[in-house]
Amino acid sequence: MAKKKTDLITREILNTREAAALLKVTTQTIKNYIYSGKLKAIKTPGGHHRVRRVDLEGIGFISEEDTYQVPLTPADMLSSYETIVKTLVSTIEAFTKALDMRDVIFTGHSARVDNISSSIGKSMGLSDKELQDLKLASLLHDVGKVGISESILGKPGQLTDQEFFLVKQHPEIGGKIIGGIDQLRSVASTIRHHHERFDGRGYPDGLAGSEIELYARIIGVVETYDYLRSDLSFRKAASVDDTLREIKKCSGTQFDPEVVEHLMATIGNDGNSSEAVIH
Numbered sequence: 001m002a003k004k005k006t007d008l009i010t011r012e013i014l015n016t017r018e019a020a021a022l023l024k025v026t027t028q029t030i031k032n033y034i035y036s037g038k039l040k041a042i043k044t045p046g047g048h049h050r051v052r053r054v055d056l057e058g059i060g061f062i063s064e065e066d067t068y069q070v071p072l073t074p075a076d077m078l079s080s081y082e083t084i085v086k087t088l089v090s091t092i093e094a095f096t097k098a099l100d101m102r103d104v105i106f107t108g109h110s111a112r113v114d115n116i117s118s119s120i121g122k123s124m125g126l127s128d129k130e131l132q133d134l135k136l137a138s139l140l141h142d143v144g145k146v147g148i149s150e151s152i153l154g155k156p157g158q159l160t161d162q163e164f165f166l167v168k169q170h171p172e173i174g175g176k177i178i179g180g181i182d183q184l185r186s187v188a189s190t191i192r193h194h195h196e197r198f199d200g201r202g203y204p205d206g207l208a209g210s211e212i213e214l215y216a217r218i219i220g221v222v223e224t225y226d227y228l229r230s231d232l233s234f235r236k237a238a239s240v241d242d243t244l245r246e247i248k249k250c251s252g253t254q255f256d257p258e259v260v261e262h263l264m265a266t267i268g269n270d271g272n273s274s275e276a277v278i279h
C-alpha cells in the first residue's frame with residue numbers, strides 16, 4: 001500500500017531547493033550535481049535551475065511512493081504471524097514424517113502423538129498458543145532419534161542393554177537440537193523431559209510431579225499409548241481397552257493421573273479420539 005503522496009513526490013518539475021529536500025542533501029549539493037553534468041537541468045528565463053523528478057532517480061533518489069509501506073495494523077501483523085507459524089508447522093510435519101519413516105516400527109508415530117496430545121490439551125482447556133506449543137513439542141518429541149541407527153530403530157525383537165542405553169539418549173539429544181533453534185526453544189525442555197516419570201524414576205533428569213512440564217507429562221502418556229497400540233515384531237498391538245487399562249494401572253506412578261483421566265475422556269469406545277486416527 002502506498003503512502004499518501006506528498007506534494008513534492010508527485011511534482012514532475014522541481015527547483016533545486018525542493019530537489020535538495022527530497023534527497024535530504026543541501027541545495028549546493030544539487031547544484032554540484034548539475035554543474036558536474038550528473039544531473040540534467042533546465043534553466044528558467046530568470047536563470048534558475050529546474051530538474052525533473054525522474055532524473056533524480058539517476059543519482060540515487062528513490063521516491064517514497066515506491067518504497068514506503070504503510071505500517072501494518074495489528075490484524076495484519078497477526079495474520080503475518082499466523083502465516084509464519086503455519087509454514088513452520090508444515091515444515092516440521094514434513095520433517096518429522098521423513099524422520100518417522102526411518103523407524104519402520106513407528107512410522108506415523110509423531111503425527112499420531114500430535115493428534116491425541118492435541119485432543120487431551122483441548123480437553124484440559126489449553127489456550128490456542130499453548131496448543132500450538134504442545135503441537136510443536138508433540139511433532140518433535142522424538143527428533144533426537146535422528147542420531148540412532150536404523151538397525152536399532154527397526155530391530156525385530158527386544159533391544160540389548162547397550163542398544164536400549166543408546167535409545168534412551170534421544171530426549172537429551174532432541175532437547176539439545178531444538179534448544180539451538182530460537183523459534184523453538186520454548187519446547188526444548190518438553191522434548192528433554194518426555195520420558196520423565198510422575199514418581200521421579202524416569203530419565204534423563206529424574207524430575208517428578210509438576211517439576212515435569214505439563215506438555216511433557218501429556219506426551220509421556222500418549223507416547224506409551226501409541227507404543228502399546230502398535231504392532232511390534234514380537235507382539236501384536238494391544239486393544240484400546242487393554243491399552244487404557246494398562247495406562248490406568250500406571251497412573252500416579254509413571255503417569256500424571258490428571259492427564260490419564262483426560263486420555264480416558266478423549267479416547268472413545270471405538271478407539272478413536274474425537275480427532276485422532278489411531279492405527
Ligand SMILES: [Fe+2]
Nearest residue numbers: 141142194223
Ligand atoms: Fe520418545
